Amino acid sequence: MKIICIIKQVPDAEARIRSTAAGIDLEGVTFVIDGMDEYGVEQALRIRESGVEAEIIAVALGPKRYEEAIRTALAMGADRAIHLETEEAFDPITQAKLLAKVVGEEAADLLLVGGKEADWDSAALGAATAEALGWPHSDWTTELELTANSAKVTHDADEGSEVLTLPLPAVITTQQGLNEPRYPTLPNIMKAKRKELKKLSLDDVGGAVSKIVILKQEIQTRERLNKIIEGDPMEAAQQLVKLLQQDKVI
Amino acid sequence: MLDYFQVDPLFDNEAQQTRAAARKFLDGEVMPHIRDWFEEAYLPTGLAKSFGDMGFFGANLPVEYGCAGLNNIAYGLLMYELERIDSGIRSFASVQGALVMYPIYAYGSEEQKNHYLPKLASGEMIGCFGLTEADGGSDPGAMKTRARKEGSHYVLNGSKMWITNGNIADIALVWAKCEDEVIRGFIVPTNAAGFSANKIKHKMSLRASVTSELVLEDVRVDQNQLLPQVEGLKGPLGCLTQARYGIAWGALGALEAVYYEALEFAQSRITFGKPIASRQLVQHKLVEMVSEHSKGLLLAHRLGMLKDSGQMHYAQVSLAKRNNVRVALEAARSAREILGGSGITVEYSAIRHMLNLETVDTYEGTFDIHTLIVGRDLTGLGALD
Numbered sequence: 070m071k072i073i074c075i076i077k078q079v080p081d082a083e084a085r086i087r088s089t090a091a092g093i094d095l096e097g098v099t100f101v102i103d104g105m106d107e108y109g110v111e112q113a114l115r116i117r118e119s120g121v122e123a124e125i126i127a128v129a130l131g132p133k134r135y136e137e138a139i140r141t142a143l144a145m146g147a148d149r150a151i152h153l154e155t156e157e158a159f160d161p162i163t164q165a166k167l168l169a170k171v172v173g174e175e176a177a178d179l180l181l182v183g184g185k186e187a188d189w190d191s192a193a194l195g196a197a198t199a200e201a202l203g204w205p206h207s208d209w210t211t212e213l214e215l216t217a218n219s220a221k222v223t224h225d226a227d228e229g230s231e232v233l234t235l236p237l238p239a240v241i242t243t244q245q246g247l248n249e250p251r252y253p254t255l256p257n258i259m260k261a262k263r264k265e266l267k268k269l270s271l272d273d274v275g276g277a278v279s280k281i282v283i284l285k286q287e288i289q290t291r292e293r294l295n296k297i298i299e300g301d302p303m304e305a306a307q308q309l310v311k312l313l314q315q316d317k318v319i
Numbered sequence: 320m321l322d323y324f325q326v327d328p329l330f331d332n333e334a335q336q337t338r339a340a341a342r343k344f345l346d347g348e349v350m351p352h353i354r355d356w357f358e359e360a361y362l363p364t365g366l367a368k369s370f371g372d373m374g375f376f377g378a379n380l381p382v383e384y385g386c387a388g389l390n391n392i393a394y395g396l397l398m399y400e401l402e403r404i405d406s407g408i409r410s411f412a413s414v415q416g417a418l419v420m421y422p423i424y425a426y427g428s429e430e431q432k433n434h435y436l437p438k439l440a441s442g443e444m445i446g447c448f449g450l451t452e453a454d455g456g457s458d459p460g461a462m463k464t465r466a467r468k469e470g471s472h473y474v475l476n477g478s479k480m481w482i483t484n485g486n487i488a489d490i491a492l493v494w495a496k497c498e499d500e501v502i503r504g505f506i507v508p509t510n511a512a513g514f515s516a517n518k519i520k521h522k523m524s525l526r527a528s529v530t531s532e533l534v535l536e537d538v539r540v541d542q543n544q545l546l547p548q549v550e551g552l553k554g555p556l557g558c559l560t561q562a563r564y565g566i567a568w569g570a571l572g573a574l575e576a577v578y579y580e581a582l583e584f585a586q587s588r589i590t591f592g593k594p595i596a597s598r599q600l601v602q603h604k605l606v607e608m609v610s611e612h613s614k615g616l617l618l619a620h621r622l623g624m625l626k627d628s629g630q631m632h633y634a635q636v637s638l639a640k641r642n643n644v645r646v647a648l649e650a651a652r653s654a655r656e657i658l659g660g661s662g663i664t665v666e667y668s669a670i671r672h673m674l675n676l677e678t679v680d681t682y683e684g685t686f687d688i689h690t691l692i693v694g695r696d697l698t699g700l701g702a703l704d
């Protein structure tokens with residue numbers, strides 16, 4: 070079978086990101102493969118290690134720098150990769166259409182997509198790609214088991230979980246708990262250098278125009294008040310409670 | 320990674336991937352325990368296998384011997400990431416790679432390479448490097464350990480001091496003087512009759528690392544255990560150049576760790592109504608740290624380029640090891656100072672790094688010995704011997 074894992078690259082969780090008048094300043098930021106996508110790659114590898122003959126392809130839609138995240142997926146064990154390279158930003162619906170073309174051409178049986186993007190918090194891409202392909206979709210998946218032509222999944226619901234079966238081909242979006250991704254080892258990083266990384270341009274998949282134009286992006290900042298309440302501890306405590314109530318903290 | 324001068328874009332993809340993979344693994348698997356290991360003077364045995372699985376041992380040696388085959392900048396960044404956790408942890412990997420695997424690779428027979436390197440790379444086998452003796456590590460040419468030829472065997476007698484991994488090693492790479500007064504290297508199985516290792520206790524530095532005395536009493540090894548391709552002091556010194564290269568990178572990892580800790584503390588610690596980071600005296604310390612880290616990283620990067628192109632000179636390695644370790648040690652002392660009273664506990668990493676770096680400043684050639692090596696190179700006049 071053919072398994073495709075969609076890969077996204079996001080700023081490292083520890084990265085110090087600044088917003089400026091011009092937008093988000095990513096200068097000097099370290100980027101990594103999105104942790105939610107890593108669950109997908111890991112799951113694909115586990116499917117293969119369980120004895121299913123599978124080719125695992127990492128597919129990414131994004132700027133040149135995404136290559137590093139793609140290499141990480143290859144170092145984890147994906148067989149080859151396709152990079153739909155563009156410096157343009159697209160909304161999830163348009164991204165899904167572009168990716169669906171690649172997935173359709175590869176005639177994949179299973180598509181694994183990160184459940185939620187670590188940077189912009191969107192969970193739309195998996196569902197949108199399923200829609201574009203006309204495939205069934207399981208979101209927030211915490212367990213996945215394959216049979217000959219279907220997938221049995223457990224996925225999180227709002228408060229609880231559901232067990233479903235989906236006919237293949239299907240789209241599975243990941244949730245924390247699906248697995249514990251392996252670390253790419255140094256020998257595998259070196260092997261990954263020789264694996265195929267095919268580059269496609271937007272024209273190769275028919276081009277696209279984003280449905281949404283981003284006007285402004287801002288990063289949440291935490292500012293300290295640095296307020297020190299002086300004086301008698303009893304009075305200070307009362308004043309603190311008042312302040313917390315005022316700001317609706319308690 | 321602390322990278323004030325944007326050196327990162329100068330690294331190739333292999334180096335960047337190596338650094339990211341190493342950091343991820345080490346932050347996940349080692350960082351959460353290192354404080355306890357240091358405090359309890361403990362190095363878990365399982366670390367050998369997981370480091371082997373990750374490809375951390377002899378990572379710049381060729382793939383055909385089971386190694387990762389990294390370029391030297393990627394290798395340097397691996398040392399950086401290891402020492403960002405702890406100098407003892409870096410020592411564990413660099414002794415195995417640069418001081419045990421490298422000499423077997425560079426001076427060993429094809430049989431020795433095929434037999435030992437894959438096992439050392441996977442962590443199935445641990446090695447140690449026995450050069451230093453109790454009477455003056457700075458002058459290894461004066462060693463007293465002897466190897467006498469008897470038929471098809473060599474018989475070794477003597478003792479070695481301050482040997483990293485000594486008690487946990489399966490093989491010891493022992494340097495000894497033969498009957499012709501020439502120093503040669505021997506791969507000694509540590510289960511050979513007459514071989515013993517005694518753990519050095521009461522260390523206040525490199526506690527998450529095993530340091531031992533080795534005693535060799537009529538230890539008989541087959542003549543095939545001799546490293547055939549090297550004679551004289553240049554054998555062990557060649558290994559030390561490899562290890563010192565890694566240390567020049569590693570020390571900067573420790574510097575990064577103490578810098579971020581000090582910065583964070585200074586930004587949140589409030590005295591006289593203001594964070595101490597707003598004070599000129601504290602800022603001066605932080606600026607010195609970043610300034611030295613930036614210079615050191617550029618130096619290490621250039622050294623790596625020279626090593627990869629086969630142009631690196633041992634005196635350049637001495638200069639880089641001497642400089643980068645000393646600035647890291649000074650940064651750790653300053654970080655400890657910024658942390659105030661909190662800085663004296665291992666709840667914070669500054670004092671652990673500071674104590675560790677005292678060893679790093681001393682081993683692999685002390686700061687002063689490297690001054691004399693570079694001084695001799697500059698002037699053509701030897702003040703060392």
Ligand SMILES: Cc1cc2nc3c(=O)[nH]c(=O)nc-3n(C[C@H](O)[C@H](O)[C@H](O)COP(=O)(O)OP(=O)(O)OC[C@H]3O[C@@H](n4cnc5c(N)ncnc54)[C@H](O)[C@@H]3O)c2cc1C
Pocket residue numbers: 414448449450451452453454455456457458480481482483484524525530678681682683684685686687688702703704
């Ligand atoms: C934790 C630890 C781990 C170690 N691991 C290993 C290992 O795995 N394998 C190994 O072989 N060794 C190892 N060493 C030994 C280390 O390399 C030596 O300690 C080091 O070379 C210094 O030798 P020494 O301690 O005998 O000091 P000495 O050589 O006695 O030096 C003492 C002082 O005198 C100074 N000095 C010496 N000669 C001169 C001179 N000519 N001019 C001016 N000053 C001079 C030195 O700079 C130093 O300050 C380790 C040491 C430590 C502490």
